[in-house]
């Protein structure tokens with residue numbers, strides 16, 4: 001399908017069930033390379049980034065047996081190469097986890113420089129620093145990254161910036177290394193904790209995940225004794241929360257972890273939404289125009305950068321002016337030009353955007369600049385008058401499972417369409 005068509009406005013109403021977390025699953029899949037024998041995973045989202053990762057694992061020699069759409073057994077007993085195919089790894093960012101996992105298990109890895117959403121420079125210097133601290137030789141040459149180590153040895157790693165990817169990669173590489181590695185200035189995102197929980201469930205010794213300092217004591221081997229379920233997706237849940245509030249709807253978000261949602265919940269409540277938290281669900285409703293709020297994206301437990309475009313759409317109809325400061329990715333306001341086409345009043349300079357609420361947005365053809373900006377365009381279509389056509393939806397499909405049918409079940413007038421030649 002080529003585009004998503006939304007006819008707005010609507011008020012979302014009903015229940016939605018959140019899928020497994022993309023950013024946890026894209027790290028846990030490569031983490032299975034460290035494990036002897038088979039790994040049984042549940043709650044794996046059926047999204048294009050995961051399907052691509054599975055193709056990469058198969059190209060290395062993994063055998064994948066699907067038990068159901070979200071449950072699989074991965075057998076990595078016959079890995080025959082540590083070189084991942086260029087065409088697959090160059091397309092998405094999370095392929096960098098193959099470096100930590102393959103290096104940790106086999107002492108060598110080769111991948112292309114990782115691709116991914118166009119939201120900023122996306123360097124990998126901190127990943128390289130972590131691997132070098134553990135005794136690996138790294139070479140970046142003609143678009144490829146080569147990693148080699150005779151034996152990885154525990155070390156102290158201090159990150160210059162808080163980085164999710166490098167924190168997880170350091171954990172992956174240190175899990176089978178000799179001795180205890182201390183990793184400081186770590187990312188604390190729920191997916192970092194989930195990867196550590198998965199590895200601990202198969203015999204790793206990782207302490208402190210979810211805090212600034214993680215200690216990894218190397219073990220000789222990892223084996224799985226019972227299946228592991230990936231956590232629910234914090235950003236998918238947040239996207240539906242914001243969509244519910246933006247449409248002045250009333251939605252129960254099922255299969256989420258309310259604790260993970262707190263930075264998003266706090267901002268929505270500040271803007272006037274009513275949020276009730278249950279054990280594994282959140283009820284959100286809103287009956288009035290949002291109050292303007294200021295938002296600054298920060299590493300967890302701050303407000304997530306991956307929710308920045310969605311909250312921006314919500315604020316396009318606030319009663320006054322809001323400021324958004326993007327402190328993680330330097331190019332994450334490109335999508336605002338699409339909202340301006342729809343009648344929004346947004347200007348930005350450098351890393352700060354000012355959004356002044358307008359009475360109405362109007363449907364228009366818009367494009368998805370990246371995964372989260374694409375989801376934000378759907379929310380914009382839901383609150384706008386008339387028809388919004390969203391192009392370049394391959395970005396959205398990377399990270400949201402059944403997004404069209406989930407919104408449709410909440411009462412949205414939304415469907416896929418084809419682009420006529």
Ligand code: EPZ
Pocket residue numbers: 023026093094117120121122123124125126127128161162163164165166187305306327328329371372399
């Ligand atoms: C992860 O990207 C997520 N992707 C991103 O989600 C998310 O936006 C980001 O974390 C921040 O939360 C995955 O988990 C696959 P970082 P990652 O390393 O790991 C700088 C989405 O929409 N940095 O935490 O690539 C970097 O430039 C995606 O699902 C270095 O300077 O992000 C950035 O400013 C988009 N050197 C900051 O750190 C490095 O070696 C945080 O990046 C690495 C990062």
